């Protein structure tokens with residue numbers, strides 16, 4: 001398999017209501033590294049195992065939530081090809097000029113059927129402290145806090161999950177790796193552009209453009225336990241975990257940032273290849289699908305979004 005087209009999640013811009021509290025959380029507790037603070041108030045962060053200049057953008061705002069998530073494409077020419085395909089689909093594409101975020105090239109920005117703003121980019125400056133490439137040590141920036149390795153995916157809630165699956169699979173060339181299905185369509189869709197069990201997830205909800213969580217990867221189940229210790233030690237609001245998902249098989253814990261945005265840190269999950277059959281869950285097994293050990297849904301997990 002050769003990865004072409006859309007490669008991976010690249011960045012996410014999250015709204016926070018108290019930037020100082022957010023930085024304490026994302027830098028000291030989650031373990032991201034601060035890259036820069038810009039004049040417009042946005043703060044740029046990255047995880048220790050990411051090559052790109054930044055992956056997490058915190059924007060001070062009156063309400064929490066997600067502004068947009070950007071996916072990296074393999075080549076500049078892919079941006080033009082995807083712009084044509086998105087427009088042919090009947091979706092308006094906005095071109096955001098290079099430099100709107102420091103180090104980031106031109107990008108495409110558009111709304112998908114769930115109401116979320118999705119972007120594509122091909123060019124981002126590399127971090128000066130990214131993974132070493134010559135006689136590489138394990139890390140350059142020393143891991144701290146929860147020791148998250150990268151921005152892994154986000155989970156978004158909105159209407160028309162069938163429509164967003166059609167868009168991501170037919171227009172952006174993602175695969176639907178796993179789904180919870182009801183008689184009236186897909187209720188939860190896990191979509192991958194890579195070898196991962198998912199690169200983005202969409203869950204059915206009447207209100208459009210809602211943000212459930214941003215997820216960061218950890219190296220091991222042991223580190224999920226260490227994240228739980230940090231969550232308890234600093235009285236970070238816990239959602240659920242440590243536990244495991246039936247869907248994706250990830251080992252996970254969920255908590256909230258000081259603005260109320262959902263966070264997940266997780267390890268594991270199956271490896272996906274494009275010839276693998278889709279995995280399906282029926283709605284009567286949804287408890288086990290979401291929380292494999294508890295086998296029932298947690299009301300807070302299903303209801304809290306920003």
Ligand SMILES: [Fe+2]
Nearest residue numbers: 155213215264
């Ligand atoms: Fe997740």
